[in-house]
Amino acid sequence: xxxxxxxxxxxxxxxxxxxxxxxxxxxxxxxxxxxxxxxxxxxxxxxxxxxxxxxxxxxxxxxxxxxxxxxxxxxxxxxxxxxxxxxxxxxxxxxxxxxxxxxxxxxxxxxxxxxxxxxxxxxxxxxxxxxxxxxxxxxxxxxxxxxxxxxxxxxxxxxxxxxxxxxxxxxxxxxxxxxxxxxxxxxxxxxxxxxxxxxxxxxxxxxxxxxxxxxxxxxxxxxxxxxxxxxxxxxxxxxxxxxxxxxxxxxxxxxxxxxxxxxxxxxxxxxxxxxxxxxxxxxxxxxxxxxxxxxxxxxxxxxxxxxxxxxxxxxxxxxxxxxxxxxxxxxxxxxxxxxxxxxxxxxxxxxxxxxxxxxxxxxxxxxxxxxxxxxxxxxxxx
Amino acid sequence: xxxxxxxxxxxxxxxxxxxxxxxxxxxxxxxxxxxxxxxxxxxxxxxxxxxxxxxxxxxxxxxxxxxxxxxxxxxxxxxxxxxxxxxxxxxxxxxxxxxxxxxxxxxxxxxxxxxxxxxxxxxxxxxxxxxxxxxxxxxxxxxxxxxxxxxxxxxxxxxxxxxxxxxxxxxxxxxxxxxxxxxxxxxxxxxxxxxxxxxxxxxxxxxxxxxxxxxxxxxxxxxxxxxxxxxxxxxxxxxxxxxxxxxxxxxxxxxxxxxxxxxxxxxxxxxxxxxxxxxxxxxxxxxxxxxxxxxxxxxxxxxxxxxxxxxxxxxxxxxxxxxxxxxxxxxxxxxxxxxxxxxxxxxxxxxxxxxxxxxxxxxxxxxxxxxxxxxxxxxxxx
Numbered sequence: 001x002x003x004x005x006x007x008x009x010x011x012x013x014x015x016x017x018x019x020x021x022x023x024x025x026x027x028x029x030x031x032x033x034x035x036x037x038x039x040x041x042x043x044x045x046x047x048x049x050x051x052x053x054x055x056x057x058x059x060x061x062x063x064x065x066x067x068x069x070x071x072x073x074x075x076x077x078x079x080x081x082x083x084x085x086x087x088x089x090x091x092x093x094x095x096x097x098x099x100x101x102x103x104x105x106x107x108x109x110x111x112x113x114x115x116x117x118x119x120x121x122x123x124x125x126x127x128x129x130x131x132x133x134x135x136x137x138x139x140x141x142x143x144x145x146x147x148x149x150x151x152x153x154x155x156x157x158x159x160x161x162x163x164x165x166x167x168x169x170x171x172x173x174x175x176x177x178x179x180x181x182x183x184x185x186x187x188x189x190x191x192x193x194x195x196x197x198x199x200x201x202x203x204x205x206x207x208x209x210x211x212x213x214x215x216x217x218x219x220x221x222x223x224x225x226x227x228x229x230x231x232x233x234x235x236x237x238x239x240x241x242x243x244x245x246x247x248x249x250x251x252x253x254x255x256x257x258x259x260x261x262x263x264x265x266x267x268x269x270x271x272x273x274x275x276x277x278x279x280x281x282x283x284x285x286x287x288x289x290x291x292x293x294x295x296x297x298x299x300x301x302x303x304x305x306x307x308x309x310x311x312x313x314x315x316x317x318x319x320x321x322x323x324x325x326x327x328x329x330x331x332x333x334x335x336x337x338x339x340x341x342x343x344x345x346x347x348x349x350x351x352x353x354x355x356x357x358x359x360x361x362x363x364x365x366x367x368x369x370x371x372x373x374x375x376x377x378x379x380x381x382x
Numbered sequence: 383x384x385x386x387x388x389x390x391x392x393x394x395x396x397x398x399x400x401x402x403x404x405x406x407x408x409x410x411x412x413x414x415x416x417x418x419x420x421x422x423x424x425x426x427x428x429x430x431x432x433x434x435x436x437x438x439x440x441x442x443x444x445x446x447x448x449x450x451x452x453x454x455x456x457x458x459x460x461x462x463x464x465x466x467x468x469x470x471x472x473x474x475x476x477x478x479x480x481x482x483x484x485x486x487x488x489x490x491x492x493x494x495x496x497x498x499x500x501x502x503x504x505x506x507x508x509x510x511x512x513x514x515x516x517x518x519x520x521x522x523x524x525x526x527x528x529x530x531x532x533x534x535x536x537x538x539x540x541x542x543x544x545x546x547x548x549x550x551x552x553x554x555x556x557x558x559x560x561x562x563x564x565x566x567x568x569x570x571x572x573x574x575x576x577x578x579x580x581x582x583x584x585x586x587x588x589x590x591x592x593x594x595x596x597x598x599x600x601x602x603x604x605x606x607x608x609x610x611x612x613x614x615x616x617x618x619x620x621x622x623x624x625x626x627x628x629x630x631x632x633x634x635x636x637x638x639x640x641x642x643x644x645x646x647x648x649x650x651x652x653x654x655x656x657x658x659x660x661x662x663x664x665x666x667x668x669x670x671x672x673x674x675x676x677x678x679x680x681x682x683x684x685x686x687x688x689x690x691x692x693x694x695x696x697x698x699x700x701x702x703x704x705x706x707x708x709x710x711x712x713x714x715x716x717x718x719x720x721x722x723x724x725x726x727x728x729x730x731x732x733x734x735x736x737x738x739x740x741x742x743x744x745x746x747x748x749x750x751x752x753x754x755x756x757x758x759x760x761x762x763x764x
Binding site: 300 | 489596672688692717
């Protein structure tokens with residue numbers, strides 16, 4: 001497998017992105033109607049674009065229009081506006097509106113400014129291109145509190161999978177919108193795509209401190225142009241790679257984050273308890289603040305796991321690893337070298353490995369520390 | 383019902399508290415073996431004092447010894463040390479160790495310094511008194527990141543109920559230890575006390591952003607000296623009052639908190655969904671940071687509720703209230719006066735009322751904002 005720089009501009013796709021003030025618009029367009037699948041928020045308060053896209057996706061998508069600056073959620077005219085947005089993007093791209101997916105991110109409860117969106121859609125459609133830069137422009141147009149645009153693509157034997165995404169809220173991502181658009185030249189049916197996407201999302205975005213709860217707008221959409229036959233295993237591998245890399249980029253770009261944390265749970269009793277344990281650690285504000293303080297407080301890791309699953313503390317080993325080395329801070333009752341641990345925690349990239357010694361299952365979660373800057377960003381976001 | 387200033391020094395009880403460096407010791411002693419009941423952490427990583435007290439409480443308690451400065455959790459010698467702590471308090475008070483409850487709070491994974499504890503127990507036992515100040519000293523001895531000691535007591539027709547507690551971690555109290563000791567002169571059996579205590583805790587501490595997860599050390603213990611017969615209803619009312627006031631004190635004293643938040647969910651479909659909705663709001667870091675920023679971001683309230691229960695956004699009314707007045711920021715699709723809302727949020731005490739219009743059930747939760755100071759406290763706590 002080869003990492004490429006196409007982003008969503010894999011074979012058969014073009015993209016563009018433009019911004020004006022708080023608003024940004026990203027377009028992705030295919031040269032035919034694509035088989036498509038989506039994973040959407042489970043929040044019962046669903047933004048209008050999610051309702052629209054969920055409804056039309058089964059008939060296939062030829063384009064996606066996404067905006068930052070307004071969530072189009074909890075607004076009476078929301079669905080009407082989402083439909084209009086599909087229509088005006090469709091007109092610009094010469095695509096039926098029922099083949100145009102819509103996604104939005106931004107403040108809840110404000111009506112979307114369709115005049116601005118229309119102007120930006122016009123500008124973007126004139127700029128559509130299959131260059132890597134065009135995909136990156138689309139990624140940039142989605143950004144809200146993100147500090148970096150996020151795109152990745154990979155290729156194997158001519159099969160291409162690429163994606164862009166936005167997302168930066170990390171502490172309790174129940175409300176931090178994540179938008180992700182993935183394209184491929186592979187040929188699969190909508191239902192095959194759905195299964196593959198669910199598998200990939202389960203190991204990536206859902207392990208990025210996402211915790212089952214979701215924002216009103218969360219959307220992951222996959223479009224397949226069907227230009228190349230491909231075996232399911234190869235495709236899954238490429239898709240897993242793209243979603244995992246994007247999820248890691250989100251974790252690294254957590255709001256206000258100063259450190260990137262990977263939590264490896266090993267030898268759990270079963271997969272479900274491994275996942276619960278990994279998520280418990282990655283979402284714990286006490287673990288996250290300790291990490292920010294470069295404080296090897298392994299007790300908070302132990303306690304966060306114990307609050308979700310059964311553990312035997314005297315069986316457990318907790319190890320911190322970074323470029324500075326590795327140290328067992330807690331090993332079945334014995335406390336390790338905490339001075340060394342403090343040095344290890346001075347690095348930006350930290351892995352915490354927890355060996356539960358209860359079975360053979362494992363899970364990995366991705367996240368970041370909790371800083372004063374997170375509070376400042378979210379107190380002021382407006 | 384009359385609020386009094388006895389704290390735990392109600393009829394039949396004495397108390398004392400002393401501190402030295404990081405360690406504090408609180409003693410509560412009765413003049414006879416009391417019927418007793420407890421509510422303990424559900425964390426599978428249980429501190430040794432919890433294991434000890436849970437085991438002996440059914441035989442009744444005559445005294446409680448509690449320390450701050452060390453959690454006595456995840457340490458091989460933990461249970462032996464907890465037993466020794468019961469023994470040395472028992473010796474000082476002339477009480478069998480099997481009638482001495484033990485509780486600890488502090489850092490996990492360090493062995494408790496029993497020499498220091500013994501010295502402090504000696505000092506405290508010499509100071510035992512039934513004064514209000516003695517109860518307050520005990521409350522002070524429990525403090526960790528608390529900024530104020532917490533005690534309250536109430537009386538009705540000679541029935542007295544009093545309590546002290548510590549607890550200040552608020553953002554995700556899964557690991558923020560809460561210790562609470564309640565005394566009464568009423569006569570009830572252990573199992574009657576247990577039922578009454580579970581009811582009271584469910585409406586108070588469990589609604590203080592506690593979220594089902596718990597620390598390794600959480601302990602609420604109730605001792606009844608049995609000096610006065612009492613009807614169950616009167617007792618429940620007094621007990622509810624004491625636990626609710628203590629829970630509110632904990633919420634107000636949240637780590638780094640600058641504002642106190644009450645979330646009232648009304649007209650929910652049923653009680654369980656009302657409780658889930660109230661907890662979703664009170665624990666949401668995005669709601670808490672918005673409150674800190676005096677930012678009337680009602681969308682975060684809506685989204686946090688929608689992530690846990692089914693809601694119909696266009697049925698919902700969200701109201702902010704403070705000493706500065708009251709404003710419906712969102713009323714079934716209409717946005718209220720956000721300028722007025724900003725003024726209301728400048729106060730220290732805020733109530734957010736959410737009318738779901740789905741039924742007749744309600745629930746109230748207590749919490750605080752999330753500030754940069756919270757991050758500083760928890761990054762540095764050591």
